Amino acid sequence: MEIKGLRNIEPYVAGIQPKVDNMIKLNTNENAYGPSPAVLAALAAFDGNGLRRYSSLEQADLRQALAEQHGLEAGQFVIGNGSDDILSMAFLAFFQTETPVLFPDLTYGFYKVWAQLYCVPYEEIPLRDDFSWRVTDYQRECGGIILTNPNAPTGRFQSLDDIEAVLKANPQVVVIVDEAYVNFGGQSALCLLDSYPNLFITRTFSKDASLAGLRVGYGIGSKQLISVIQAVRNAINPYNVDAISEALALAAVKDWSYYQQACRTIMETRDWFASELRELGFELLPSATNFLLVKPSLVEAQKLFAHLEKEKIYVRYFPSQERIKDWLRISIGRQDEMESVLASIKECCNEQTNTTSGPA
Template identity: 45%
Template structure:
């Protein structure tokens, strides 16, 4: 605490990201990064952009990238907003569309940054408990809300929501913005992007950090009707004109252009995921059905926290959340087959199987 901090800073409860270890080399299954490298075309495009032009500001409106994304998603460039990672896009969205008088709704078990954004924006959110099996209580999200935020699939559970469920929520919340956070959609979920032209209240948020193997360059975007995008631009341009650097712009454009490469990688991850689920079940784990590049698992006999620490000692990092209802679960990112072998070997040692 400091006398120089204003009231806002004093009451904040910042997000704590998954560990980025520096002490030794781990099998890193704790921050849902893609185990495969970015497309060679992306690497080439970024390298080409490393030149004398770096002395110049980037395009503050990311016109070329938005044009490429618009073609890819069959939208208009004015329906696309680009930010410095989807976390920034989410922060701007909370700043733009929700208000203290009318609580925004999200689940009790979901991306834990939502609560942090609500705090940053002095909002008291309406926290809706997920069902026992971590599925979404759709009816509760259809009651009067001041906005809705749902990741599809959800994090950290990996469970998806169906298109008809999202539609029901969109229909019931016509006067407020419904954010569908599709950070992990490309690993088996169904995107609601085709609903955008029918629902002015729908904002879809995406990231290049997972599917596109580009967590290192920070690009996320929001897709929605023009008036929502205009709102985001008003906040962004009151905060920082140039949020995306020249290299990130070049890499992101190349990534969208080389979707074929990423589809292949996503297929491999899904195959590894299904094999890993079976292997975990064979050694006593219960696994939540996943449409994501991670799985959420709980052991029938040994505490998640114990396994978490022992895995770390064995050189394997996974994510453990010491929170009500999920304190006996581990979130495990899907790595390469080789990394999953190491995970399973370590687990067998720990569980003496």
């Protein structure tokens, strides 16, 4: 018997989480380094007995700590179960529209999924050939805008002047700026909050704060936007942030200098790795993130992907995305890991050159 009323939706396809010993995992842009010692100490000190109670509704301490970190007010923050939670709620809270919401054709793949899931009309705007977005494409009537800056999976950062031009042209709709990777060389739109009450910024603890497995993210905006998204949160899951996450995220914010150092180290490794790949003739986009989008030379992306996978090196390959089917997205690991990755890439390129040139 056919069951009626079932939802049919094409889901977001997340990067795989292989359980393999001694792998080098560079497929989901996780942090190369572990959480700060203060976070691990907070985890060890956590009172498990407290778990019989529900977690807090307000995350007052965490919001206050974030407010101090960013020079804002606690009332400008909303906390979620990862920034996916915040972004998903933002689609519900801010895009009640019949006019399409705009985002680039190449960006975080979840936006399209949420738009479809929540029946939000949307339009994907093609990026230029160099994978940057055109300001004028976003200066038109629309139901809202979402831009990732720096963008994923391209890694490209676009100037705050461009973001401001988009905000200025669209005072009547919400403009979301997803800053998941901003601390790897981008510049935050936080300084525009005072001037643009329609700006909503999302952040995550998964990348710069090395807590992807914990699931904490947050949104920052005017008190008006925060009160709307808080209401949506209370309409779905008021206890969306568990007590352990709240305690550990707070410890992370209080030990932020540890993370600043880790991010600097990752950026140094990224720039070294990028220059090595350029020497091999690879095409690369400039990256302000903890990953690189690269187009291999000498060897096809799919071949290199398979070669690396055989060596237990996991990177991301997007064969179904026409514009980047010849590219690979490689997260930046520790320096020693990236040295192994480089050696493996060179091996693959050499094998390919030997095969194509044939025996002497």
